[in-house]
Amino acid sequence: MKKIMVTGALGQIGSELIMKLRSEYGADNVLATDIRHVMSNVTESGPFEILDVTDAKSMHKVAKDFGADTMMHMAALLSATAEKNPVFAWNLNMGGLLNALEVSRELNLQFFTPSSIGAFGPSTPKKNTPQDTLQRPTTMYGVNKVSGELLCDYYYERFGLDTRGVRFPGLISNVAKPGGGTTDYAVDIYYKALEEGKYTSYIAEGTYMDMMYMPDALQAIVDLMEADSAKLKHRNAFNVTAMSFEPSQIAAAIKKEIPAFEIAYDVDPIRQAIADSWPDSIDPSAAVEEWGFKANYNLDKMTVDMLEKLKVKLG
Numbered sequence: 001m002k003k004i005m006v007t008g009a010l011g012q013i014g015s016e017l018i019m020k021l022r023s024e025y026g027a028d029n030v031l032a033t034d035i036r037h038v039m040s041n042v043t044e045s046g047p048f049e050i051l052d053v054t055d056a057k058s059m060h061k062v063a064k065d066f067g068a069d070t071m072m073h074m075a076a077l078l079s080a081t082a083e084k085n086p087v088f089a090w091n092l093n094m095g096g097l098l099n100a101l102e103v104s105r106e107l108n109l110q111f112f113t114p115s116s117i118g119a120f121g122p123s124t125p126k127k128n129t130p131q132d133t134l135q136r137p138t139t140m141y142g143v144n145k146v147s148g149e150l151l152c153d154y155y156y157e158r159f160g161l162d163t164r165g166v167r168f169p170g171l172i173s174n175v176a177k178p179g180g181g182t183t184d185y186a187v188d189i190y191y192k193a194l195e196e197g198k199y200t201s202y203i204a205e206g207t208y209m210d211m212m213y214m215p216d217a218l219q220a221i222v223d224l225m226e227a228d229s230a231k232l233k234h235r236n237a238f239n240v241t242a243m244s245f246e247p248s249q250i251a252a253a254i255k256k257e258i259p260a261f262e263i264a265y266d267v268d269p270i271r272q273a274i275a276d277s278w279p280d281s282i283d284p285s286a287a288v289e290e291w292g293f294k295a296n297y298n299l300d301k302m303t304v305d306m307l308e309k310l311k312v313k314l315g
């Protein structure tokens, strides 16, 4: 049985990843770590440790004491927050990743970390963006993500560390809200649809971005980590996506369930500039070919499920 340590366990992905891993591999085999403790399913359903990922010594000790054989490094600042504080973002995103890779090398752990569509930039082909292409991002987050992809490849080539990763699109979930991302509008819109019947989007109509529903994202992580190493030609930064849409299309999908729903626009120039620098849609065929990536949710199916789950959550 695997012994998996997860950093950033109380974040948007971590909150659900921990529960999925605990149900697949056993609660005691999945150690959740985060810089803060907030009483939740994550902290109450299995082992939890406070950990600042910029503290390499503590990270080593926590991983060693737990007897980890796998590291999933999720702690990171998202794109819009990183743009507000680029030096802090560099230190946290790159420092945390380097520490997680070093600890994994020292203890010989299988390693996962997510990259993002943010690793692409304005000169990247915009439509059906290939797996291997031009990457000149113009955001601090993007610079971190490209550097991280290269660093993970380096640890595999140089030290034989079993590093694996995907480029996630915007992730939509009904458990923990994302914080400080550019694609967050596609989560907020569901909350506001139920709470107020309307939503004002900070992303302009016509701005396409890739998205994926959280259950598909979690399954992708498990499938990639379980994949036969010999079949992986790319190891890190696999393009994965389930759908590409722009704000009026998600609004139309919500309108099918809540006919009175209305969308308006009040564009935030910072997040709009980030979105404009990212692809409209990416090509996940390398992930499909090398480890059988598959997404089960399209926009309509996700919308029905999101609204159903959020109705219960919001009461």
Ligand code: AKB
Pocket: 078, 079, 080, 115, 116, 117, 118, 141, 168, 169, 170, 171, 178, 180, 181, 182, 183, 184
């Ligand atoms: C963000 O918007 O920053 C993230 C991402 C696409 O990496 N959701």
